[in-house]
Amino acid sequence: MSDPDLLVIGAGAAGIAAARAARAAGRAVRVLEARGRPGGRAWTESATLGAPFDLGATWLHQAGDNPLTPLARDxxxxxxxxxxxxxxxxxxxxxxxxxxYDAAYAAFHDRLRAARATAAPDAAVADHAPRxxxxxxxxxxxxxxxxxxxxxxxMDLRDFLDTxxxxxxxxLRDGIGGLLAGLAAELPVTYGAPVERLSWSGPGVVAEGPFGRIAARAAIVTAPTAVLAAGAIRFDPPLPAETEEAIHDLPLGLxxxxxxxxxxxxxxxxxxxxxxxxxxxxxxxxxxxxxxxxxxxxxxxxxxxxxxxxxxxxxxxxxxxxxxxxxxxxxxxxxxxxxxxxxxxxxSDWGRDPWARGAYSHARPGRAAARAALARPLGGGRLRFAGEACHPRLAATVAGAWESGHIAAWAALQPEDVRFKP
Ligand SMILES: Cc1cc2nc3c(=O)[nH]c(=O)nc-3n(C[C@H](O)[C@H](O)[C@H](O)COP(=O)(O)OP(=O)(O)OC[C@H]3O[C@@H](n4cnc5c(N)ncnc54)[C@H](O)[C@@H]3O)c2cc1C
Incomplete structure (x- = not known):
């Protein structure tokens, strides 16, 4: 493997979007994926039931505003x-x-929206839900x-309302995992390549794992927050306290x-x-x-x-x-x-899957700012986090992951962000 401009860790929706953005910009990219398949938490299995079945993401939500809608054929x-x-x-x-029942649903949302302005900074959804x-x-x-x-x-009340x-x-007839697998097909992904250590002490980044050692100008890490919280990747130097807290404040439910x-x-x-x-x-x-x-x-x-x-x-x-x-x-x-x-x-078995450790993120009460904190670039832009947990509005979705990866890649490839030259 020769050193790329951009290293993307994880070939889920965020990683695929990031790699496609880098390619579209004419930059060399390499994706390192721990599993033997793309798609991450979007995975379509077709053998067991004799038809495609999404074990992870099921719907493309908010289709009119979903970046994957134009890419889906079925x-x-x-x-x-x-x-x-x-x-x-x-x-x-x-x-x-x-x-x-419908009226109770509407009342639930009305009550929460009304509570927003006056609720305590660390209000949970449950604090204001009708009972x-x-x-x-x-x-x-x-x-x-x-x-x-x-x-x-x-769950934090304001994050819940914002998302x-x-x-x-x-x-999708062929599944969301099927869609992502197709979108990853032409990308330079190394499968079975868990990143165990990521050095970002500068001027670039160096990833290490069973695949060896690979350097790049910048890295985008898309591993789920629960995987990061479990310490699957050792960062050198360690991540700033603000980033560590953001990871902790965005746990995955199941x-x-x-x-x-x-x-x-x-x-x-x-x-x-x-x-x-x-x-x-x-x-x-x-x-x-x-x-x-x-x-x-x-x-x-x-x-x-x-x-x-x-x-x-x-x-x-x-x-x-x-x-x-x-x-x-x-x-x-x-x-x-x-x-x-x-x-x-x-x-599905997302809870025990070491590369997921849950389904998708929510913000702990009082920690609505964690999504923006996690998305903040580090090391002058040579290390970024992306994925569903980073999206302020479409968090917990494939769309949010995709958009987050796309934005992170474009930002990472700006010359002023990458503080060293080839
Ligand atoms: C049961 C279930 C139902 C869902 N339903 C919906 C739905 O209906 N609609 C919707 O929009 N979303 C849904 N989601 C959420 C959606 O699947 C996720 O938000 C989205 O797929 C996350 O994409 P991502 O790129 O952020 O993370 P991931 O898809 O988790 O991708 C991260 C990748 O990083 C890899 N990785 C982790 N650690 C390492 C490492 N150390 N080195 C290398 N690679 C690593 C992982 O293997 C993975 O492939 C659902 C999820 C689940 C589990």
Whole structure:
């Protein structure tokens, strides 16, 4: 490997975007990726269920404002066809109950927005979320563990408001991992190349690992914050306290996914793309949500988020499959066991994956400024962090990661930022 202008650590969305930006600018770039595949937390597996299944990122959110929308060929607007079945103690909620549920959702967001101006600097979402109403715990369950992969008490109120996502929400027929793998195909990526040490004492940077030693003018590190917090990369000199704190203040929650294939013809009275969920009594109940038969395929997609996902993570795919079976039994009784193959699940394992250590980031209460702090260049611009955790608005998404990597690369390649000459 000859020394490139730019070294990118990680071939997820941020790393791929950074490398493509460097190439577009005519600069030499090298990507070092610990895993044997690109995409990071966007990974499409096609073998187990006989169809593409995204084990990580599922939707392109906020499609009109998403840099990946124009790059995706096979996008489908899920919102246009999505229907919901919400169970209350085993029976489907009626139209009036669903209207109350929608109203509780709107009230949740109104209340949080109104609290923004006067809330304490370290306010958590939970401090201002409505409580006690018939649907309040269910809304909290969705907004916390399901959508943000963490409880409302763990998340900063202002960061939560700043990173709210809108539709349209697109599903990709070939998966988001498939999209990213295609976008990485022509890039100079070295796989199986974990960076263990990164020296940025100047004038450039030097990365070391099982691949040897590679120098460059500048580096962009896109490893997830939980991987950085675990000390997977030793920085020399050590990172400034402000950067270390930012890493610590942006932990990853956990969202686990499972794919369950139909055993026969029974489709459980659910239309393709329909959502299945249940009302909960407490935000932290281990309730699962499901998307039925995407693209008319013969599998259900299940989600379990937050502390319940961490608790089950050590039991692997079988534990999640058992839990999914129990959840579906609430809705369908014995019919669920006959309709689905629980013995051959496809399940994610992001919590135990050493190159992820979780799903996506949230800011701890009082630490909304951590995203900007992490994105701040170091060493006169020769060391930068990028990735979903660095984006002030699209954090926790593929879009945020992509945009963050793109911006970091353009900034890193500005001559005034790179303080040495070839
Ligand atoms: C279950 C789940 C569901 C999700 N749903 C959605 C969704 O619907 N929509 C959405 O937009 N987003 C979703 N996300 C979030 C989205 O996947 C991430 O925000 C995004 O993919 C992060 O990209 P990244 O480049 O910042 O990080 P990553 O994708 O994690 O990329 C970082 C890369 O760095 C590599 N790496 C780590 N350490 C080292 C090292 N020491 N040396 C070399 N390489 C290293 C990793 O292997 C990885 O490939 C979901 C995530 C999960 C897990």
């Amino acid at each position: 996008a489908f607007d899920h919102d246009a066809v999505r229907s919901h079945r919400c169970l209350i103690g085993g029976r489907p909620a009626g139209a009036a109950e669903m209207a109350e 006690g109403g018939f649907w309040d715990a269910t809304v909290a369950h969705w907004e916390g563990p399901v959508i943000c992969a963490a409880p409302l008490a763990a 709210q996502l809108a539709g349209p929400n697109l599903l 969202l686990s996914k499972i794919g369950l294939r139909a055993a026969g013809e029974d489709r459980l009275d659910l239309a393709p793309f329909a959502g299945l969920e249940r009302r909960v009594e407490a935000e932290d109940e281990a309730a699962m949500t499901f998307i039925a038969w995407p693209f008319g395929r013969d599998h259900l997609m299940g989600f379990l988020g937050g502390e319940a996902a961490w608790a089950l993570a050590r039991e692997g795919a079988a534990g999640l499959a058992d839990h999914a079976r129990a959840e579906l039994r609430r809705a369908y009784g014995g019919r669920a066991a006959a309709a689905l193959r629980f013995d051959r699940p496809l399940a």
